[in-house]
Amino acid sequence: MKQSPLTLSSALLCALLLLVIGCSHPPRREKFVPSRFSVDVHHPERLSVSVTSSPNAFPYPTAKPRGDEVFTPDSKFAEIYREAIVDAIRSCQLYAIADDHHAADVILDVTIRRMSDSSQSTGVTQGTSGAPSAAALIVTEWSLKRKITGEVICHKDITTSNAHDAPDYILGGMITAQRNAIEGMAATNIRQGIEWIARRTTSR
Amino acid sequence: MNIKKSVLQNRSIIQTVIMVIMTSLMATGCVTIQRKPIAVDVNAFERGIEPIMIMPIVDVRADKSVSFDKDDSDKLRSLVIKRLQGLGYSAQSCDSWKSSVSPQQLSDMNEKELCRLLPPNAKSAMIISVDGLRDSYKVLVTSFSISATFTVIDISGQKEIWKDAAVGEHGGGGVLDAAVAQIGKRSGAYNALVDTVFPSFPKKSSIPGAR
Numbered sequence: 001m002k003q004s005p006l007t008l009s010s011a012l013l014c015a016l017l018l019l020v021i022g023c024s025h026p027p028r029r030e031k032f033v034p035s036r037f038s039v040d041v042h043h044p045e046r047l048s049v050s051v052t053s054s055p056n057a058f059p060y061p062t063a064k065p066r067g068d069e070v071f072t073p074d075s076k077f078a079e080i081y082r083e084a085i086v087d088a089i090r091s092c093q094l095y096a097i098a099d100d101h102h103a104a105d106v107i108l109d110v111t112i113r114r115m116s117d118s119s120q121s122t123g124v125t126q127g128t129s130g131a132p133s134a135a136a137l138i139v140t141e142w143s144l145k146r147k148i149t150g151e152v153i154c155h156k157d158i159t160t161s162n163a164h165d166a167p168d169y170i171l172g173g174m175i176t177a178q179r180n181a182i183e184g185m186a187a188t189n190i191r192q193g194i195e196w197i198a199r200r201t202t203s204r
Numbered sequence: 205m206n207i208k209k210s211v212l213q214n215r216s217i218i219q220t221v222i223m224v225i226m227t228s229l230m231a232t233g234c235v236t237i238q239r240k241p242i243a244v245d246v247n248a249f250e251r252g253i254e255p256i257m258i259m260p261i262v263d264v265r266a267d268k269s270v271s272f273d274k275d276d277s278d279k280l281r282s283l284v285i286k287r288l289q290g291l292g293y294s295a296q297s298c299d300s301w302k303s304s305v306s307p308q309q310l311s312d313m314n315e316k317e318l319c320r321l322l323p324p325n326a327k328s329a330m331i332i333s334v335d336g337l338r339d340s341y342k343v344l345v346t347s348f349s350i351s352a353t354f355t356v357i358d359i360s361g362q363k364e365i366w367k368d369a370a371v372g373e374h375g376g377g378g379v380l381d382a383a384v385a386q387i388g389k390r391s392g393a394y395n396a397l398v399d400t401v402f403p404s405f406p407k408k409s410s411i412p413g414a415r
Contacts, residue, residue, distance in 0.1 A: 054242075056240045056241070056242060056243075059239050059240055059368075059370075059404070060238075060239060060240070113242045113243070113367075114242045114368075114369055116370065116371070136371065137335065137336070137351045137369055137370070137371055139242055139353065139367075139369050154314075155314055156312070156314055157353075157367070159264075159333065159335050159351075159353045159369055160335065161335040161336030161351030161371060162336065196312060199312060200312070
């Protein structure tokens with residue numbers, strides 16, 4: 001029986017589309033936790049962490065981001081982010097971690113305000129980049145408050161880019177490169193945020 | 205006969221599915237979508253934000269292996285000023301902060317603290333922080349990327365009234381493209397950055413009652 005060339009090419013095309021669109025890998029929590037960092041200050045208070053995502057986190061809300069599981073900072077992504085912050089604070093002992101929100105003395109609210117990669121930044125409106133990379137950035141808002149009084153201890157946006165060490169795309173490795181870029185950037189953002197809190201609370 | 209008919213029907217279904225997928229992909233790629241800023245306070249724009257002072261660029265990169273000198277800073281600021289003027293605003297560059305501070309200190313400050321270092325005669329100031337630079341040249345592929353955050357602060361209200369951040373990239377692949385891109389890649393990346401960010405800045409003509 002003769003195989004139809006159209007059917008074969010259609011199957012190949014569909015397989016390729018599925019490979020590019022459907023096979024995005026979710027980010028891995030353990031890769032979000034920054035390694036090799038320490039802080040000089042340790043507070044005895046118990047801390048509770050919450051992470052939310054701003055509706056404007058993706059700059060083009062009506063466009064479907066590429067590799068959507070990786071790039072849409074949804075509730076699952078926010079939960080991974082929160083767990084990574086808790087793990088990092090626990091490991092550097094900046095604060096004790098409260099078992100639940102009610103037992104906390106201090107609250108850290110983190111909002112993911114922007115998350116994009118360069119292809120989303122430039123590709124939607126124009127295509128200036130002839131050599132795409134996995135360069136990306138994330139902007140998070142960190143607000144540390146006393147639970148009882150609501151007093152804001154410190155408040156700041158932390159912007160992190162991986163532009164300096166973003167890997168180039170290689171054939172077949174686009175989605176993995178994007179995931180690695182997001183994971184590396186998230187770990188750096190969390191480290192920057194914790195180091196900033198340590199600096200701001202040193203003199204208290 | 206029936207088998208032949210069924211094969212033909214299957215072919216036409218597959219063709220239709222492919223056409224629908226390709227058309228939707230093309231349509232998604234062709235539509236220009238309005239960019240949303242990270243934050244915008246339209247009420248502050250209505251009260252008037254001019255002149256906007258463009259402050260010296262704050263280089264907050266941890267890894268400074270790629271150079272970013274005064275020429276680069278001036279180029280980027282001049283592109284920003286042109287873009288703001290194109291949107292109907294008066295903007296000018298300010299070459300110093302009120303007192304000497306390190307990029308790290310500036311980076312750690314919140315809006316209220318930053319306002320103490322801004323010129324008091326201006327209504328608002330734009331602070332541009334460069335978070336990352338990358339310069340890559342590999343045989344036939346060259347690229348330059350810059351990541352930056354743009355914040356406009358209302359000086360009297362001591363608060364952020366517009367903010368956006370993006371990565372601008374420029375490069376080329378192939379013998380000729382890479383060679384051409386290598387020459388103007390920095391300017392190309394700065395242009396791409398400004399082109400990406402400023403569509404989210406409100407046009408003056410679109411602000412009701414803007415003064």
